[in-house]
Amino acid sequence: MQSPAGWLILVIAVAGSILAVELVRRVLNRVGRKWAPAQHLVEHCTWPAFTVAVVVAVNLVLGPGMFGSAPGERNLAATVERVLGLVTIGAVTWLIVQAAYALTDAVLDRLVQVEGERNRRARRIRTQIGLVRRIAAAAIIVIALGAMLFSFPQVRALGAGILASAGIAGAIVGIAAQPTIGNAVAGLQLAFSDALRLDDVVVVENEWGRIEELTLTYVVLRLWDERRLVLPVSYFTQHPFENWTRHGSRVLAVVMLRVDWSVPVPKLREVLYEFLQGNPLWDQKDWTLQVTDVLPNGLVEVRALMSAADSASAWDLKCDVREFLVNYIRDNHPDSLPGFRVRP
Known part of the structure; x- marks a missing residue:
């Protein structure tokens, strides 16, 4: 094997590559305070970048000259070269996938913060980006595995036979999958x-x-x-x-009450509007209170309808309105509570 000086050069090269990546990491950390993608790159790519840097340094320094010319040492050199090749493919693939996730995460973080009418479009883009990057990551990994396999001469020799039977295998795999x-x-x-x-x-x-x-x-x-x-x-x-949010995030909340005929509907409509104006869950757009039906059991059906920015707000608003109307009718118009009249 080569003199210790060669191994010293290898150690220096590895240490230098690690130091270079650490400097880049520190710079990105500082830049990340103002530029979000840099912070995501640091979070996702630190360890893959260290791995790639070390493997590249070893590949550049550790050549055939590092080993002797004896048959056993030549075999060792070939084995080391093949292992380094596999590790290089794996490390580069890891870095590429993590970098893609880091850059798309920066976009997704901005889309999460979008509210109002643009929220629907933002959610559509988030869904599409999430699926596309999964497909891209899977494709990159498959290509990397193929490159690893074809680095073996035995696999390359079997390539012709594999391609010849690809039609039958494809049909079988297609049916199974x-x-x-x-x-x-x-x-x-x-x-x-x-x-x-x-x-x-x-x-x-x-x-x-x-x-x-x-x-x-x-x-x-x-x-x-x-x-x-x-x-x-x-x-x-x-x-x-x-x-419920196919064309927008706004949702209409509906509260149904069955009360007596004596209920003062105009007054009920007035107090409902006052209550909605003071409730932050109402989006200040749509509302109404109507008598929608007369039931066979002698009660009338009153429907209160109001809009909210999203379904979660609509649910809470609906509960608030129902509780308010029940309390208001009970405390101010007890004669309008549901009841059944019996005539002799």
């Missing part, structure tokens, strides 16, 4: 047709909740009571479901 492929296609269809987005409010299987996670194979629905309902993506292309 049909449900998985169908789910993947359904996931892309949902994301790019804008039929479903992250944070959409949906009703599925009589369960109300928000879309928490949307992947190529499954959808996670966070229910109102913090349970999670996990469904295959293909469910949403094969079954009907309610999407």
Whole structure:
């Protein structure tokens, strides 16, 4: 083997590469206070960058000259070279995937902060970015694994035979993976047709909740009571479901009351408007109070309708209004409470 001076050069090269990455990390940390992508790069890429730097330094310094010319030492050199090649492919792949996630995370963080009328478009873009980067990461990893395999001469020799039987193997794999492929296609269809987005409010299987996670194979629905309902993506292309935020995040809240005929509807409408003006959950847009039906049991049906910025606010506003109206009728108009009249 080469003299200790060669190994000293190797140690210096590795230490220098680590120092260079650390300097870049510190610079990005400082820049990250004003530029969000830099902070995400530091969070995602620090360890992959250290790994790549070390592997590149070792590849540059550790050549055939580092080993002797004896047969055993030549075999060792070939083995080390192959291992370094595999490690280099793996490290570079790791860095590329993490860098892609870091840059897209910076975009996703900005989209999360979008509110109001632009919120629907922001959620659509978040959904699409999330699926595209998963596909890109999977493609990069598959390419890297292929490059690793073809670095072995034995695998390259088998390449012709593998390609010759690709038609039969492809048919078998296609039949076996049909449900998985169908789910993947359904996931892309949902994301790019804008039929479903992250944070959409949906009703599925009589369960109300928000879309928490949307992947190529499954959808996670966070229910109102913090349970999670996990469904295959293909469910949403094969079954009907309610999407309350398809064209906007605003939701109308409805409160139904069954009261006596003596209820003073104009007064009830007046106090409801005063209550809504003082409630921060109301978006100051739509509201009404109407008598919508006369029931066979001798009661009248009163409907209070008001708008809110999103479904969560609408639910809380609906509960507030219902409680207010019940208390108001009970305290101020007890004769209007539900009751049944019996005539002799």
